[in-house]
Amino acid sequence: MSIRLSAALWSATTLLVLALLIRNMVAIGVLAPLDPNEGWNAAHTLLLLAKGTPYPPPQSLMINNYPPLSFYLAGALTLWTGDAVIAGRILSLLSFLAAGIGIALVCREMGCGARARISAFVFFAAVLLICSDYVAMDDPQLMGHAVQLFALLLLLRRHIVAAALMFCASLFFKHNLVALPLAAAAWLLWRDRNAARRFILCGAAALGAGLILFRLIYGFNLLAVLSSPRHVSLANVGLAASHLWWAVLPLAVLATTRQPWKGFCLGYAGCALALGLFFSAGDGVDANVFFDLATACAIALGLAQERRPLYAALCALPLPLFLAFNFHDNNFFFTRDFAAQSARDIAFLKSRPGPALCDQLSLCLWAGKGAQVDVFNVGEQIKTGARDGAPLAKMIAQRHFTVLQLEDLDALGPLVRIALERNYRIHHNDDNGSFLTPLI
Secondary structure (H helix, E strand, O other): OHHHHHHHHHHHHHHHHHHHHHHHHHHHHOOOOOOHHHHHHHHHHHHHHHHOOOOOOOOOOOOOOOOOHHHHHHHHHHHHHOOHHHHHHHHHHHHHHHHHHHHHHHHHHOOOOHHHHHHHHHHHHHHHHHHOOOOOOOOOHHHHHHHHHHHHHHHHOOOHHHHHHHHHHHHOOOOOOOHHHHHHHHHHHHHOHHHHHHHHHHHHHHHHHHHHHHHHHHOOOHHHHHOOOOOEOHHHHHHHHOOOHHHHHHHHHHHOOOOOOHHHHHHHHHHHHHHHHHHOOEOOOOHHHHHHHHHHHHHHHHHHHHHOHHHHHHHHOHHHHHHHHHHHHHOHHHOHHHHHHHHHHHHHHHHOOOOEEEOOHHHHHHOOOOOOOOHHHHHHHHHHOOOOOHHHHHHHHOOOOOEEEEOOOOOOOHHHHHHHHHHEEEEEEEOOEEEEEEOO
């Protein structure tokens, strides 16, 4: 009976995952912004194609605080798709599938059967599809996770040097992916100190070589690029922690199960949780900082499925229940009404000759306006005192921009807000924010 009930629960969750995944895939070609990250990543991909570098000049109001590798992959695919946002979405979808396959292969290496491997994949997919908007969204986070999971697979197969090099490469896709390399190093230190020394030394040497190569190619220090100022607060941490309900049951079930890989999974999960909460203190940090925790929980669930299949299946049950009560919000970006509204907003931006300032940079890119201001990062620099808001306020006062799209009129600080009130009027508001035009 327990096996049948477990199979029924996993079958229902799998059907739900497939439905959500198809929904996301259908939206890949739709010119509607899924997240501000999309236009930001696309803007730097287009900069790479135009100028040979994804990094704007220091005096620019555009800021790139990401490592470079994802922009080269997105740039290569953009030459085929003709649209940088769509190219990034395709890469994100492929990375998501690769990460899920990587989790299944890791579970197999840990002795899990086919049913447990599928359960781990489904749980990972359900967490990402239900609790985030990153699947098939233009962002490099999932690329880095996919690379790391195959690095872990190499490590489990005792290819120490190759694993260290792949872990290092993943950090040049997304710099916040440090939980799994740290957990792997700690596990190796516990199991085999000689292998751990090789792993750590090779990884450190590769990372140092990568930083030197970056300096030689781009002319500045990557670590300085990554440390773009942003406001931090404990309130952000509390809010992030309140959304981690999906992690409790898988880890609790694994903790009460006799399983030789339990220590590795719990160590990885602990490291992922601690680092995720640390990163979540910053403004603008999203659910992606807990994807390592989702990965650890998925592997834990695969291991638990081997010993306690019914309990493992019950761990996934809160996810569809949560979606059932929140589907109207979760489905917002994929509605026909929003797509039609975005098309009208793009046409409106295109109809205004001259430069535009967009919070959702994808709207400006689709309107042929280019990327003028990184609203989030410039706003954070102004908020923390790292940048003077007066020059941008002066541009606003001179009505340099013929149209603006902002989700928050206070995002660029009080000086810019005052300049906006004196020189612009709100033309219309909708789900993409406020659209402003100069006073006549």
